[in-house]
Amino acid sequence: MKAYVYVSLKKSVLDPQGKTIQGALHKMGYRGLQEVRQGKYFEISLNGGLSKDQAQSEVERIAREVLTNPVIEEFRFSLEDS
């Protein structure tokens, strides 16, 4: 089973990295961009031994306790059989 975890800055937190990318894209001539925000993305392959529920709670725990800084970041994740 595969898990995809997406970590991004909370909406209320400034994202200077995203702002820089946006500015660069604008200078390069790309139009139609209102805002760019950057986040992190983790692809986790899980052992076949886990049930869907176990995988769900394990991945949620890893995302919450390790991959995300709860002060400034939020996460979402999805599971996929493979």
Add this chain to the structure above:
Amino acid sequence: MKAYVYVSLKKSVLDPQGKTIQGALHKMGYRGLQEVRQGKYFEISLNGGLSKDQAQSEVERIAREVLTNPVIEEFRFSLEDS
């Protein structure tokens, strides 16, 4: 309209950052992980003026030409009305 671009290392490229995260998670007692790979994730808000097709091709161009290093990375993206 919002676009989500996911950039990850090609399968054939070693990912030491992911390996480090995997090792750390293992040491911390999380079990059931086979592999962890890290990537980047961009959330792009587009002007309302673009049609779905225009947005599709603009985002694809940005992802291919700017956000991704084609030698070692690959990308996928999705669009979402909002």
